[in-house]
Amino acid sequence: MNKQTIIGLLLVVVTGTFAVGSLTSCGGSAAPTGYTAEQVAEALYVALKSDRKVYASKIVNRLVKEEGVIKAHEEWKENKALLLPAQFFREGAEEVDAAEKPFEYSYSLQSTWPLNYENAKKKTPAVEEGLKAVSDPASEFYGKKWVGEEELGGKTYFVGIYPDRAVAPACWQCHNDHENRKPEYPEFKKNDVMGGIVIRIPKN
Numbered sequence: 576m577n578k579q580t581i582i583g584l585l586l587v588v589v590t591g592t593f594a595v596g597s598l599t600s601c602g603g604s605a606a607p608t609g610y611t612a613e614q615v616a617e618a619l620y621v622a623l624k625s626d627r628k629v630y631a632s633k634i635v636n637r638l639v640k641e642e643g644v645i646k647a648h649e650e651w652k653e654n655k656a657l658l659l660p661a662q663f664f665r666e667g668a669e670e671v672d673a674a675e676k677p678f679e680y681s682y683s684l685q686s687t688w689p690l691n692y693e694n695a696k697k698k699t700p701a702v703e704e705g706l707k708a709v710s711d712p713a714s715e716f717y718g719k720k721w722v723g724e725e726e727l728g729g730k731t732y733f734v735g736i737y738p739d740r741a742v743a744p745a746c747w748q749c750h751n752d753h754e755n756r757k758p759e760y761p762e763f764k765k766n767d768v769m770g771g772i773v774i775r776i777p778k779n
C-alpha cells in the first residue's frame with residue numbers, strides 16, 4: 576500500500592466518522608418531513624394492533640374464557656360487561672378524532688363480512704379493495720399491508736390497510752358463533768385474517 580492510498584483510506588474513515596457523528600447529534604430532533612405517510616401509518620398500526628392484542632388476550636380472553644368471571648357484551652353498560660374488542664378500539668378512535676393532533680389522521684376496524692352491518696355502509700372503493708386484498712387467502716396481499724390513495728372532500732389521503740388477525744381464542748369463538756353471521760361468513764381459526772385496520776393520513 577503506497578502513501579497516497581493510506582491517506583485516502585484515512586480520509587474515508589475520518590469523513591465516515593464525521594457523518595455518523597452529525598447524524599447522532601441531531602437524532603433526538605427528527606426533521607418534520609423525516610417520515611413518509613406510509614411509515615407513520617405503519618408505526619401507528621404496530622401500536623394499535625399491540626394494544627388490541629393485549630385487550631383481547633389479557634383482558635377479554637382471560638376474564639371471559641379462562642376465569643369465567645365476566646362476559647363481553649355489545650350492551651356492556653346494561654350488562655355490567657366488558658366492551659367487545661371492536662368497541663374498545665372504536666372508543667379509542669373516537670378519542671383520537673376529538674383530540675388535538677399535529678395532523679388529522681384517523682383509523683377504523685372493518686372487514687369484508689362485518690358483524691356490525693353499520694360498518695358495511697362506510698366503505699370507500701379504496702377500502703373495499705384493500706380489505707379484500709389483505710383478507711382473501713387467494714390474494715398476494717393476504718396477511719400483508721395494502722396501500723393506496725384516495726380523494727375525500729377535495730383532499731388527498733394516504734390509505735393503508737393492515738391485517739387484523741385472530742390472536743386469541745375469544746376472537747374466533749365469538750365471531751364463529753355470532754347471530755349476525757351471513758351464510759358466506761368464514762369459519763375463523765387461530766391467526767386467520769378477520770378484517771383490516773384502516774388508517775388514513777392526509778398527504779402534504
Ligand code: HEC
Nearest residue numbers: 631647660661684685686689690691740745746749769770
Ligand atoms: C365477545 C365477542 C367478540 C370478540 C371476543 C371479538 N369480536 Fe370482533 N366483533 C364482534 C362484534 C359483535 C363486532 C361488531 C361490533 C361493532 O362494530 O360494534 C365485531 C367487529 C369486528 C371487526 C370489524 C368488522 C365486523 O365484523 O363488524 C373485526 C375485524 C373483528 N371484530 C375482529 C376480531 C378479532 C381479531 C378479535 C380478537 C382480537 C375479535 N374480533 C374479538 C364480536 C367479537
